[in-house]
Amino acid sequence: DTGSAAAIPINEVDIAYVTPVTIGTPPQTLMLDLDTGSSDLWVFSSLTPSNQVRGQEIYSPTKSSTSKLLSGHTWSIRYGDGSGSRGTVYTDNFTIGGLEVKSQAVQAALEVSSSFTQEQSLDGLVGLGFSALNTVRPSSQLTFFDNARPNLDEEVFTADLKYHATGSYDFGFIDSKKYAGNITYTAVQQSPGYWTHSLSGYSVGSGAFQASQISGISDTGTTLVYLPTAIVTAYYRQVQGAQNSQYYGGYVFPCSSTLPTFTFGIEGARFTIPASYINYTRISPTSTTCYGGLQSSSGLGINIFGDVALKAAFVVFSGTNPPRIGFAIK
Ligand SMILES: CSC[C@H](NC(=O)[C@H](Cc1ccccc1)OC(=O)N1CCC(N)CC1)C(=O)N[C@@H](CC1CCCCC1)[C@@H](O)COc1ccncc1
Numbered sequence: 001d002t003g004s005a006a007a008i009p010i011n012e013v014d015i016a017y018v019t020p021v022t023i024g025t026p027p028q029t030l031m032l033d034l035d036t037g038s039s040d041l042w043v044f045s046s047l048t049p050s051n052q053v054r055g056q057e058i059y060s061p062t063k064s065s066t067s068k069l070l071s072g073h074t075w076s077i078r079y080g081d082g083s084g085s086r087g088t089v090y091t092d093n094f095t096i097g098g099l100e101v102k103s104q105a106v107q108a109a110l111e112v113s114s115s116f117t118q119e120q121s122l123d124g125l126v127g128l129g130f131s132a133l134n135t136v137r138p139s140s141q142l143t144f145f146d147n148a149r150p151n152l153d154e155e156v157f158t159a160d161l162k163y164h165a166t167g168s169y170d171f172g173f174i175d176s177k178k179y180a181g182n183i184t185y186t187a188v189q190q191s192p193g194y195w196t197h198s199l200s201g202y203s204v205g206s207g208a209f210q211a212s213q214i215s216g217i218s219d220t221g222t223t224l225v226y227l228p229t230a231i232v233t234a235y236y237r238q239v240q241g242a243q244n245s246q247y248y249g250g251y252v253f254p255c256s257s258t259l260p261t262f263t264f265g266i267e268g269a270r271f272t273i274p275a276s277y278i279n280y281t282r283i284s285p286t287s288t289t290c291y292g293g294l295q296s297s298s299g300l301g302i303n304i305f306g307d308v309a310l311k312a313a314f315v316v317f318s319g320t321n322p323p324r325i326g327f328a329i330k
Pocket residue numbers: 015016033035036037038078079080081082083115119125219220221222223224226291300302304
């Protein structure tokens with residue numbers, strides 16, 4: 001089997017991407033954020049208090065003839081940005097882009113944090129990390145990818161995220177029309193459950209490539225790129241008027257500044273993030289100060305290759321044994 005679905009930016013600065021999925025019988029369509037940085041599939045539901053729902057589509061298990069309560073099971077998740085949700089668990093038929101998994105664990109939210117309530121274009125998440133990170137207790141549940149894997153033509157899914165445009169996620173096949181040249185693969189360390197791998201180094205603008213192994217996670221659910229402070233300061237040293245603002249919680253600069261590109265290495269291959277991707281957003285609609293798409297990871301304890309980096313490449317998440325991740329120019 002294979003599947004293919006759109007990755008649609010939810011706002012004009014690509015803060016996140018959502019993908020249409022269907023759940024249950026008859027099918028209920030929700031827009032979910034496919035997130036390789038977590039492993040819970042959870043949705044706004046008929047069980048979510050109405051004062052926490054603001055425009056989101058909801059999953060109603062009672063309206064689905066194929067839903068089953070996974071009795072006695074609960075879940076609770078906290079994300080890196082402090083947002084979170086918790087609830088109960090059903091199994092139901094779940095489809096992404098024509099690829100169906102029967103009896104997928106669908107985690108119905110009983111409570112969501114305010115940042116989810118405020119994000120009306122996001123109806124929940126599909127975790128595509130390793131199932132070891134799943135928070136359902138007493139027995140953890142498998143991700144959509146792990147459930148689909150035995151029926152896939154190839155044990156892969158690919159992410160083709162785009163800058164200010166709709167991209168795609170494919171399951172079970174690698175579409176050679178979506179990239180140029182070769183795919184460069186590198187080893188993935190699957191514990192504790194993220195798609196963890198190393199960069200072989202980086203360069204700023206036309207500067208020399210600095211070879212160094214930088215370990216981090218490729219995370220479609222994280223908007224920006226978070227790297228070690230030494231790298232980030234080297235980057236912003238090239239930006240007139242840049243400063244690391246305590247007030248704004250990161251590097252900001254005059255929107256009129258000229259930004260250099262940022263290049264990262266995967267083994268021997270090189271991928272360049274255009275300056276426009278790093279000029280992430282104005283700090284407020286009328287401001288002339290802009291917030292950078294490259295920020296320091298020092299507060300996180302982990303380096304994160306988020307959407308700002310991933311949208312510069314075609315990315316193959318390979319569930320083979322051992323797992324690996326591939327990058328290609330597009
Ligand atoms: C440094 S992990 C921060 C990261 N969350 C972000 O990237 C959010 C995404 C967002 C925010 C608001 C609306 C829509 C999307 O966006 C920002 O935080 N920003 C973008 C806008 C910018 N101005 C400020 C910074 C994060 O937790 N991701 C998790 C998934 C994410 C949760 C929030 C909803 C969307 C999906 C996940 O993959 C990684 O989980 C962990 C990573 C590390 N240990 C624990 C958990």
